[in-house]
Amino acid sequence: DVVMTQSPLSLPVTLGQPAAISCRSSQSLVYSDGNTYLIWFQQRPGQSPRRLIYEVSKRDSGVPDRFTGSGSGTDFTLKITRVEAEDVGVYYCMQGTHWPYSFGQGTKLEMK
Amino acid sequence: EVQLVESGGGLVKPGGSLRLSCAAAGFNFNNVWMDWVRQAPGKGLEWVGRIKRKTDGGTTDYAAPVKGRFTISRDDPKNTLYLQMNSLKPEDTAVYYCATGPFDYWGQGTLVSVSS
Numbered sequence: 001d002v003v004m005t006q007s008p009l010s011l012p013v014t015l016g017q018p019a020a021i022s023c024r025s026s027q028s029l030v031y032s033d034g035n036t037y038l039i040w041f042q043q044r045p046g047q048s049p050r051r052l053i054y055e056v057s058k059r060d061s062g063v064p065d066r067f068t069g070s071g072s073g074t075d076f077t078l079k080i081t082r083v084e085a086e087d088v089g090v091y092y093c094m095q096g097t098h099w100p101y102s103f104g105q106g107t108k109l110e111m112k
Numbered sequence: 113e114v115q116l117v118e119s120g121g122g123l124v125k126p127g128g129s130l131r132l133s134c135a136a137a138g139f140n141f142n143n144v145w146m147d148w149v150r151q152a153p154g155k156g157l158e159w160v161g162r163i164k165r166k167t168d169g170g171t172t173d174y175a176a177p178v179k180g181r182f183t184i185s186r187d188d189p190k191n192t193l194y195l196q197m198n199s200l201k202p203e204d205t206a207v208y209y210c211a212t213g214p215f216d217y218w219g220q221g222t223l224v225s226v227s228s
Contacts, residue, residue, distance in 0.1 A: 001176075090156075101147075
């Protein structure tokens with residue numbers, strides 16, 4: 001099974017400052033069709049997960065452009081250019097290339 | 113507007129059974145693969161299983177911890193997804209979410225507690 005490893009697991013940030021979360025997979029996430037099925041989710045306190053980014057870098061409708069996904073192969077990053085108060089929550093990466101799907105452990109973003 | 117509404121959660125004893133439902137609206141349910149994901153209290157997300165759309169065979173896949181105990185099914189005319197859970201264990205305690213195949217839409221979740 002593919003293991004997804006996120007870092008850091010806790011991310012204290014100052015309002016308006018940038019933030020970055022790393023996600024590494026134990027195998028390449030490039031599928032046979034050439035696509036890379038790496039997804040980023042945000043889970044705000046008390047809410048269901050929300051998809052932010054799919055196929056590494058495609059931003060979902062309504063997601064602020066301060067969120068950017070990048071990477072390839074086994075190394076991926078979610079960046080927030082300027083953190084806002086509403087960004088507090090837990091962020092998960094997930095791979096949908098290999099069965100069974102698997103999630104990272106989650107990164108808790110909180111305000112300093 | 114896309115809506116996914118789970119129901120059927122509750123308290124059950126170890127070894128017991130429970131069936132969760134996920135009512136879908138606002139999209140062509142029969143044209144979408146559907147997934148179940150769970151989250152134990154205070155823990156991360158865990159993929160449970162999926163069911164493909166009928167035109168892709170309607171087959172199911174399960175994560176190892178639930179394989180042989182859980183069964184996913186769908187009733188396309190009723191726009192409803194199901195998760196039949198048998199031989200429940202305390203470690204199955206979690207909020208269970210249904211989600212569309214690309215994980216672009218999620219329900220609000222339903223809590224399943226397995227305890228004596």
